Amino acid sequence: MKLNRRRFLTLSAASVGALAFTGEARAFRAPWAAPQKWYEGEVKTVFSYCENCFWKCGIAVKVAGGRVRKIDGQPANPKSRGRLCPRGQAGVAQLYDPDRLKRPLIRIDGSSRGDGKYREASWEEALDYIAERMLGIKEKYGPEAIAWFGHGSGDKWFVEYLPAAWGSPNAAKPAVSICTAPRETASQWTFGRPIGGHEPVDWTETRYIVLIGHHIGEDTHNTQLQDFSEALRLGAKLVVVDPRFSTAASKANRWLPIKPGTDLALLLSWIHVLIKENLFDREYIKKYTVGFEELAVHSNKHTPEWAEKITEIPAETIRAVAREMAAARPRAVIPPGRHTVWYGDDTQRMRAVYILNTLLGNYGVPGGFYLAKPPYLEKYPHPPFPLEPAAGGCSGSSGGEEELPEGFKPRADKDKFFAKTTAIQELIEPMLTGEPYPIRGLVAYGVNLFHSIPNVPRTKKALKGLDLYVAIDVLPQEHVMWADVVLPECTYLERYDDLVGIAHKTPFIELRQPAVEPLWDSKPGWWIARELGLRLGLEEFFQWKDIEEYLNTRLELIGSSLAEMKEKGTLIQRGRPYLKDWERRRRNPFRTPSRKIELYSKTFADHGLDPLPEFTPPMPVPAGFYRLLYGRSPVHSFAKTQNNWILMELNPENEVWINRHEGEAIGVQHGEYVWIENDTGVREGPVRVRLTERIRNDCVYLVHGFGHKSRGERLASGRGASDNALQTRYVLDPISGGAALRNNFVKIIKGAPRPKHKHIGQLARERRL
Amino acid sequence: MEWIGLITAATFRSPGKALERDLQSGSLQSALEQLAKQHELTPPRLPRAPLSELQAAYTRLFAANPAGLPAPPYAAYALDDQLMGKAQEALEAFYSEHGLAPRDGWRDLPDHLSALGEAIALLANPNPEAARALAFGYLKPWLERYVDVIAKEDTTGFYATVCTLLKNVLEAEDEAQS
Numbered sequence: 021m022k023l024n025r026r027r028f029l030t031l032s033a034a035s036v037g038a039l040a041f042t043g044e045a046r047a048f049r050a051p052w053a054a055p056q057k058w059y060e061g062e063v064k065t066v067f068s069y070c071e072n073c074f075w076k077c078g079i080a081v082k083v084a085g086g087r088v089r090k091i092d093g094q095p096a097n098p099k100s101r102g103r104l105c106p107r108g109q110a111g112v113a114q115l116y117d118p119d120r121l122k123r124p125l126i127r128i129d130g131s132s133r134g135d136g137k138y139r140e141a142s143w144e145e146a147l148d149y150i151a152e153r154m155l156g157i158k159e160k161y162g163p164e165a166i167a168w169f170g171h172g173s174g175d176k177w178f179v180e181y182l183p184a185a186w187g188s189p190n191a192a193k194p195a196v197s198i199c200t201a202p203r204e205t206a207s208q209w210t211f212g213r214p215i216g217g218h219e220p221v222d223w224t225e226t227r228y229i230v231l232i233g234h235h236i237g238e239d240t241h242n243t244q245l246q247d248f249s250e251a252l253r254l255g256a257k258l259v260v261v262d263p264r265f266s267t268a269a270s271k272a273n274r275w276l277p278i279k280p281g282t283d284l285a286l287l288l289s290w291i292h293v294l295i296k297e298n299l300f301d302r303e304y305i306k307k308y309t310v311g312f313e314e315l316a317v318h319s320n321k322h323t324p325e326w327a328e329k330i331t332e333i334p335a336e337t338i339r340a341v342a343r344e345m346a347a348a349r350p351r352a353v354i355p356p357g358r359h360t361v362w363y364g365d366d367t368q369r370m371r372a373v374y375i376l377n378t379l380l381g382n383y384g385v386p387g388g389f390y391l392a393k394p395p396y397l398e399k400y401p402h403p404p405f406p407l408e409p410a411a412g413g414c415s416g417s418s419g420g421e422e423e424l425p426e427g428f429k430p431r432a433d434k435d436k437f438f439a440k441t442t443a444i445q446e447l448i449e450p451m452l453t454g455e456p457y458p459i460r461g462l463v464a465y466g467v468n469l470f471h472s473i474p475n476v477p478r479t480k481k482a483l484k485g486l487d488l489y490v491a492i493d494v495l496p497q498e499h500v501m502w503a504d505v506v507l508p509e510c511t512y513l514e515r516y517d518d519l520v521g522i523a524h525k526t527p528f529i530e531l532r533q534p535a536v537e538p539l540w541d542s543k544p545g546w547w548i549a550r551e552l553g554l555r556l557g558l559e560e561f562f563q564w565k566d567i568e569e570y571l572n573t574r575l576e577l578i579g580s581s582l583a584e585m586k587e588k589g590t591l592i593q594r595g596r597p598y599l600k601d602w603e604r605r606r607r608n609p610f611r612t613p614s615r616k617i618e619l620y621s622k623t624f625a626d627h628g629l630d631p632l633p634e635f636t637p638p639m640p641v642p643a644g645f646y647r648l649l650y651g652r653s654p655v656h657s658f659a660k661t662q663n664n665w666i667l668m669e670l671n672p673e674n675e676v677w678i679n680r681h682e683g684e685a686i687g688v689q690h691g692e693y694v695w696i697e698n699d700t701g702v703r704e705g706p707v708r709v710r711l712t713e714r715i716r717n718d719c720v721y722l723v724h725g726f727g728h729k730s731r732g733e734r735l736a737s738g739r740g741a742s743d744n745a746l747q748t749r750y751v752l753d754p755i756s757g758g759a760a761l762r763n764n765f766v767k768i769i770k771g772a773p774r775p776k777h778k779h780i781g782q783l784a785r786e787r788r789l
Numbered sequence: 790m791e792w793i794g795l796i797t798a799a800t801f802r803s804p805g806k807a808l809e810r811d812l813q814s815g816s817l818q819s820a821l822e823q824l825a826k827q828h829e830l831t832p833p834r835l836p837r838a839p840l841s842e843l844q845a846a847y848t849r850l851f852a853a854n855p856a857g858l859p860a861p862p863y864a865a866y867a868l869d870d871q872l873m874g875k876a877q878e879a880l881e882a883f884y885s886e887h888g889l890a891p892r893d894g895w896r897d898l899p900d901h902l903s904a905l906g907e908a909i910a911l912l913a914n915p916n917p918e919a920a921r922a923l924a925f926g927y928l929k930p931w932l933e934r935y936v937d938v939i940a941k942e943d944t945t946g947f948y949a950t951v952c953t954l955l956k957n958v959l960e961a962e963d964e965a966q967s
Contacts, residue, residue, distance in 0.1 A: 033799035033807035033817075038895045038904030039911065041888050087873055116872040118861055123803075123896070125853055128845050136855035139844035140803050501855035541896040731857035 058084040066535040067094055067589025069520065071173055071512035072107035072114070073657040074195070074217065075099060075241040076520055078590050079108060081513060081535040088112050088513055088535050097590045098243065098528055099218070105240045106655045110666035114494070114511055115539075119663055119733055121496055121508035122540035133484050136501045143543065143551070146505050151555035153488040153504075157461045163187035164429045165460045166488075167447050170411070171195060171467035173532065174509065176518045177549035178465035178492065184405035185553060185561040189431040190447055190459060191411040194472040197443035201756035202366035203356045203373075204412070205439045209621050210374040211383060212611035213391070216523045220392040221355045222597075223247035227387060228348035230259045230341070232283055232373065234357045237267035240654040257348070259341055261286065263649060264677065264721055265714035274341065280647050280719050280762065281363045281638025282331040287372035288635060289327035290342045292319045294379045299346035301381025308599075308610070309378060311620025311631075318632045330635070349380040351387025361758035364751030368633040371621075375633070378617050384599035384609065391602065391609050395527035395593045397519060398577035400570055402561045412441030432456060436752065438627055443757035445473050445750065451482035461488035465545065466509070469499035471659035471725065474747040474759055477702075492548060495663055496732035508542040510534075515544030516567040519574060519585075528592040531571070531585040546570070629755055638763065639751065645699055645765035646678075647719040650743040659725040659744075662736035665780075672780040674740035675710040677721035678768065683711040688768055695769035696720075698746045706772035707741035720766060738775060790920040791913035792824040793958060797906025797928060800951045801851070801862050804843040812837075821954055828961040833954050838945035846945045859942045860935040864927035865900035867934050872898070880905075880927060887912060887919050902931065924959060932956040 059082075066081040070091075078097025082090040091111050093100035100108075124146035131137035141149070157165050168191040170179035175193060183191035196204075200215070207215045223229075224247050236248055252258060252271060260269040261276045261283065269275040278286060294300045295316050305312050324335035331338075345352040354373050360366050374383075382388020410431055424430055433446035444467075450459045462483070469483075470476050483489055483502050491503035494511055509515075517532040538544070546567045553562045564570040572582040580591060596602060602609045612618045625631035641647050655661075655670045662668060676696060678688065688694060693706035704727055715721055727742030746766055750759035799808065799817060811817040812835065822832040838846070848854070851862040861867075865876035877900050884890060884899065889908055891899050898904075905927055912920040936956050940949040 033802050033805070033811050034795040034906070034910065035807070036798045036802050036903045036907045037892055038897070038899070038901065038907050039884065039889045040892050041911065042890045085878070116874075118863070118866060118872045119858065121853060123852065125848060128841070137845055138848045138853060139841070140848050140852055496853050496855060498855065501853070506853070539898065730855055732853065732855045734857050737857070 058087075058089045061085065063089070066533060067586070068512070068532045068535065069097075069099070069173075069530040070104070070108045070111065072111055072661060073105075073239070073241065074172070075244070076173065076217070076522065076530060077104060077108055077242050078530055079104065079111075080589070083535050086536060088115055093242075094589050096588075096592075097530070098524055098526055098592065099522065099530075100242055101246065103242060103246065105242055106667060106670060107240070107657055107661060108242070110661075110664050111511075111513060113665045113667070114661075115513045115536075117495065117663060119496065120494055120511075120539070120542070121500070121506060122542065123508060124541070125506040127504045133489065133502045133504070134480070138501075138506065141505075143541070146507060147548075147551050147555055150488070150490050150505050151552060154461060154556060157487055161458050161460055162429060164190055164432070165458055166190070167192070167451070167459045167462045168411075168465075169193070169444060169447075169462065169467045169469070170465040171472070172465075173512070173520060174515075174517050174545035175465050175467075177545045178463055179411040180409035181561070182549050182553060182558075183411075184407045184409045185558045186556060187406045187428055189407055189410045189428065190442065191409060192442035192444035192447055193411045194444050194467055196412045196441050197445060197757045198361060198472055198474075198759055198761070199359050201412075201439060201441065201443070201758040202360040202753055203358075203370045205756035206367045206370035206374060207356070209612065209623060210371055210378075210618055212615070213609060214523075215356050216392050218392065218522055218524055219244065219356055219358070220390045220523075220525070221353055222387050222390045223251045224254065225387040226251055226256055226351050226353045228257050228259075228345050228352035230261065230345060230352075230354045231268050231272075232261045232287075232354065232357065233362070234260075234262075234268060234355060235266075235359070235652045236355075237271075238654055239358070239652040257344065259344075263716045263719050264651075266651070267654075274337070276333050276337065276341075277716055279330070279332045279716070280649065282635075283362075284365060284369040284372055284633060285322070285327045285330040285635045286333060286338065287369065287376055288319065288322035288633065289324045289338050290345075291315070291372065291376055291379060292322040293324060293339055293342035294346055294376070295319050297343070297346075299343065300379035301349060304350070304381030304385075305379065308383075309617040309619050310614045311618060314620040315375065315632060330637075345380060350382040350385045352380050353377060353382055353388050361753065361760050362762045363638040364753055364760040364763065365636050366753045366758050366760055367755035368630060372633040375619050378619065383617065384602070386598060390525050390597035391599070392523040392525065393527050393595050393597075394523040395521040395529050395591070396578055397521045397529055398574055400564065400574050401577075402563065405561070410440070410442050429457060432459060433757065437757035438629060438755045439757050441757065443752075443759065445475070445759045446752070446757065448473065448475075448479055448482045451486060452478070460486060461490075462486055463490045463492070464499065464503070465492045466494075468497055468659045470497075470729070471742060471744045474744065474750040474761055476745055477748070492545065494542075496730060497659075498728065498730035501730065501732060507548055508540070509545055509548065510538035510542035514538040514542070516546060516571065517544075518546070519571060524595065525597045526592050526595045528590050529585070530590050531582075533586055624755075641718060641765055642699055645767050647762060648696075648698070648743065648746055648764045648766045649719050649721045649762060650724045651721065653723045653725070656723070656725050659728065662725060662728055662739065663733040665735065668735050668739075669780045672739055673708065674723040674726040675708045676741065676768070677710050677712055677715045679715050679717040680711040680713050682717040683709065686768060688770060692770075693772040693774050695772045696722075696741055696746060696766045697769050698748060699765045700748050702746055702748055703769070704741040704745050706775055709768075720768070735780070739777060790917060790924060791910050792820060792827070793924055793928070793955060794906045794908070794910030794913055794920065796820055796824060796951065797955060798903050798910060799906070800948065801902035801906060803852075804840060804847050808843065809840045821951070824958055825954060828958050830954070830957055830961060833950045835950055836946035838947055842945050843947055846943055846948065849944075850939060850942055850948060859938045862902045863898055863900045864902060864905050864931045867931040868927070876900075883919075883923070884908060887916060900927070902928070925963070928955070929959045929963075932959065
């Protein structure tokens, strides 16, 4: 067959439609002209906020020639104050990561979940496919049979807006039951207020800080770290309680290497000393609290000598620290920390933290906790959702009675624990057992299922049995490539999200807006949610035609506008940080049943829970094993950033910390590669050994987030060991629903091969970064 | 050069009805044969694969693969390993200098091989030197880097066949010129 090329071009697959003649040829540049530096030309600055951790720093994105060139902090933003951490600055590498998901994918018929066999699809086909199956599941089982998991700022659409409109209470975030649930539940039932995403510690006013297993300096929450450093510069004394000599411990006046799992005993003994030695703030207790008498009786038995036997911290040290903190009160503080799901008694431990702070008279007082106030911001005026969002959040609601509208089922994890926010790990079981009712579909937005939820084999088994699994993400993480439909979201630098209101000393609202157009055929979450909502028959909740209209409507309701926010980036309001500010207005900040700080919780007693914290020993470590502890790297966020060139050059793998003497006793050497195996036989690694005096001999430590298995993330794949893979066991906190993860035990297996990875620096140089 | 551009554009576009038509009608096979004959090469025979298999292979090779993408279909990326890097900026400048610009509806990068193929085809008649510069400056390095990978990873044989021919043709052209 003799072909005519014109005809072939017109009719065939060669007619791509990518390019066209514009009729204007630009003049050739003189070959000798020096290339212009991006910052020498026109540079546009776009205000937004960061997504590379969840501190939500205000950023100023520098755009030149249609490309993001640099990311700085927004000077006027209270979360960044013009500064950014390495993760914030490295956002450019995420935007231009060649491994990103580029267009919707549908799993090939006949392949199994986990095979990774896909075909590209249009957005219309992919969304129609999802909607048809979701409606089928709803028809057969009810709306609650779809679960919604989400992580990150954009998860609002997928764990709050859409599930509430759709009618499923089974929406959950790892940020709750695998992170903050105990501290939030405890705070709600002690103070009647949340802690919130920006911990309201009055760092720069304090003079004595006691950190208990706190990651500060290792999680690099920007302004928290700035304020902590400033507090130390101003002379605040620091005590660090941690089985590991952490970064914070290296700055401390005292390091208390506590036996893992015994923190509550230490806290109770400090409470004992403050009360028995009459060192507490009597006036504050009288004015603001209930239950002191019960607490005083309860604490009789918690002597420092009792605690010494449990914690391995000398009684005299316990007494000395209690006296020091009392001497500094009310400018002494025990911050709540963030990841608080440790041993299973976590809400009670956090209650003890708050009771101790209260005895110091520091809640709502300079140098203690300030009273964070959320900014004034109205919701978009859509009709009421049939259900209230149940996922919660860093500052989500966390306890109390639930009212369920007629015709809807309660959460599938209800009755397993006291709090009313969902526990993500408890929604896996109904997928497998159908009890208390079946969950047959899952929409996962930005949550790394295999690096956050304990018991990965169970999660994989559950995914295999679902009728529908949809993943919405930026990168092809391992769990993403198990989905029936993969929807590529654009990065935070290419999209709008909903407004974020930060409860703070000075409350403020931040705008996320696109700095550049989305690459490939990726789409923003709001667009995906809206298009899916329309296909699911939820038009009444999506009457806004696009996100700009949605945002502008919300902002106009508070006297601002999208135009103003685009220009300013951050809208700061006035706060009411101290009790005296509330009292001046005759307002009561404590939203507890008694309207006071509840040292003794009658509500807990009424529900069969300990009304005062009581120490229960943690699961014992089996002979021959170590307790697995885990933490953070200052240049990575969870398991989200290990495919980022810039950050991986700074920290390319994790190491297993082993006490030096212990390591020598079991015959491992510093720098060698080993396997880590847990007591159920799950093996991880190879991972490099770090022999150090900076950790006790009864535990080992890993930085979380490494050990990715997906080779689709070429940098992340196979580097280090995954703590999450080793966490096949958790203890459920019966109050908060938190999954206590420090109940996993591992041993070290010698003989692992040294991984044959190229050095990141070498890869980076080859890539001419 | 026009055939090289047309075949490149047709091959690296996400496979759909148009490609299925080209295969069923024999027009793509015919195009390959004509291109091979022009360069005194043995015409390859395109393997027969159903559209669904081609779609799966395309996705696995060029779009998303849990085992790592074997051959990212970006010509500039193959040169400097940078997405939106210097080589891509140079390519965009080249397009612009020759009066070409990405269309509004194009949802990919300008150095995607199907866009590059289209550019070569569009420039082949009005500006053969420019088409040649694109073919040798961008397409040939990509083929040299990835043709063996594709031969190994392509379960349909379709992409391996076309890529091998394109590489051989460009080498023959190069040889003829020198």
